[in-house]
Amino acid sequence: MDVPILISPSVLNADLADLTREIGRISSADYVHLDVMDNHFVPNMTFGLPVVERVLATTDVPADVHLMIDAPDTWAPAFAEAGAASVTFHAEAATAPVRLARELRAQGARAGLALRPATGIESYLDLLPEFDMVLVMTVEPGFGGQSFITGTLPKIRRTRDAITRSGADVWIQVDGGVSRETIGAAAEAGANIFVAGSAVYSAEDPVEEIAALREAATAAFRP
Numbered sequence: 090m091d092v093p094i095l096i097s098p099s100v101l102n103a104d105l106a107d108l109t110r111e112i113g114r115i116s117s118a119d120y121v122h123l124d125v126m127d128n129h130f131v132p133n134m135t136f137g138l139p140v141v142e143r144v145l146a147t148t149d150v151p152a153d154v155h156l157m158i159d160a161p162d163t164w165a166p167a168f169a170e171a172g173a174a175s176v177t178f179h180a181e182a183a184t185a186p187v188r189l190a191r192e193l194r195a196q197g198a199r200a201g202l203a204l205r206p207a208t209g210i211e212s213y214l215d216l217l218p219e220f221d222m223v224l225v226m227t228v229e230p231g232f233g234g235q236s237f238i239t240g241t242l243p244k245i246r247r248t249r250d251a252i253t254r255s256g257a258d259v260w261i262q263v264d265g266g267v268s269r270e271t272i273g274a275a276a277e278a279g280a281n282i283f284v285a286g287s288a289v290y291s292a293e294d295p296v297e298e299i300a301a302l303r304e305a306a307t308a309a310f311r312p
């Protein structure tokens with residue numbers, strides 16, 4: 090199966106008062122990663138549905154929404170209904186992850202299942218075809234600018250091996266501490282969609298940084 094290499098910059102550390110302009114600076118990206126936090130599931134709070142709706146209305150870059158919130162069963166479908174291309178919720182927070190994924194897909198969105206660094210993939214392996222993406226968090230969720238946890242690499246590898254065995258078309262996303270230094274290891278372990286916040290937005294030229302990340306991931310990717 091042809092696995093695409095995709096870059097999804099996170100605007101968490103961009104200028105949140107001028108999102109349209111900030112997303113304009115990453116027009117070469119495959120997705121824009123939008124981190125929704127509720128100060129319950131993680132100790133930080135960002136923005137919610139009204140802001141995501143405005144982003145959807147004002148940019149052409151497809152939205153990759155990462156919900157770091159409690160009760161995603163209640164809140165996630167509205168993001169899909171609003172037109173987000175991809176909606177990812179946390180396994181630790183969902184009551185019925187398969188039912189929720191089916192609901193998101195029925196709304197036309199890709200459905201993503203996110204795992205904190207200490208959450209195993211094992212209990213989800215037989216359910217992989219129910220999802221379009223597994224997000225392996227490579228930092229503890231909540232803040233940008235943290236350093237990549239290399240202990241998550243074996244989980245990425247086990248997930249990629251299980252996807253290959255099942256023949257399902259499921260992407261593996263990594264999020265947290267992804268930079269030119271760390272992206273190769275994640276791609277080599279089997280990740281194919283890369284969130285990068287500070288690496289892209291602290292670069293002088295975000296478009297050039299996206300190209301460099303894409304190139305490093307493509308060179309290292311092993312399915």
Ligand code: DX5
Pocket residue numbers: 099100101102122124155228229230231232233234235264265266267284285286287288
């Ligand atoms: C953190 C968020 C990430 C964050 C990544 O919990 O989910 O998307 O923006 O930021 P960096 O790339 O700076 O680690």
Ligand code: ZN
Pocket residue numbers: 099122123124155264284
């Ligand atoms: Zn994120």
